Amino acid sequence: MITKSADKTPKIEVEVTHIQQVSDIIKRFTFTPVDGAPLPVFGGGAHIVVEMLDGEILRRNPYSLVSKPGSTENYQISVRRDDAGRGGSLYMHNTLNVGDRLLVSHPVNLFHIDRRARKHLLIAGGIGITPFLAMMAELEDESANFELHLSARTDGAFLDELRGLYGSKGSFYRDDHNEVIPLNEILTGQPLGTHVYVCGPTGMLEWVLRTAEEAGWPSQNVHYERFLAPPTGLPYEVNLATSAITVKVGGHQSMLEAIEAAGVDAPYLCRGGACGQCETRVVSYDGELLHNDHFLTEEEHASGTKIMPCVSRFQGRELVLER
């Protein structure tokens, strides 16, 4: 069944049919469509947005699909519990049970496999492995040339599974043993036409991008996924000029969530500051725009004319947006 929620985006009603404890802090959830109809197909690197009613806050969190691309019977996502986060992962870990029903979005792919590549070099840190699980299944099916380098904790999720599935194509580095990915060696020893993909914590991502640039990799051969969880902060108010309403943004709520909760339709895709879909014009402000996105340029941040409400916040007396 495809239903519509307040944000006018088509949604799919699913039931939680399986929950697997992958490690002490990671669970894998299987969602099966309630009406039994085939789910929309997706490619490796795609994500869905999962709606969850967390107390009084309706959260819409993006998660990479980890199930095999091409499978239309169910979707699987993996969620890392973040005890210091805003609560979405805790909701998924502590509240969601088999048999519960949820709305999820259609898959969106902002991190797809580049078919021009002759070889695919995948570099992941921790839970950043998730988009690569579906990607590797797809690459393996196509007999494509790829290799994975994953840096993770001792009991890193998926490690045994990955070793079993991909054998010598995977190299694994234990964070807790100070094992470091030999990045220079890896990046300089690749055949012409190789593309590198990276997903992981910000520090690691910056390290790989910087090293690739220094090693002369063309930017079109470097792909990354950098979704941010919306940060917490002090509560504040936003005036929506077009809608003629004032919205209160809670400390554990994103500006986008507050706008949606007020019944105002607002576009989004990634909800993590990466895609640009939620870009909103700033009409005026008296205070400080706390930009957290990776989409706008430094100049655009400094101009004070645009903001990405999925991850950015405000501190000050008054903020007026064109929404």
Ligand code: FES
């Ligand atoms: S929804 Fe993608 S940047 Fe805000």
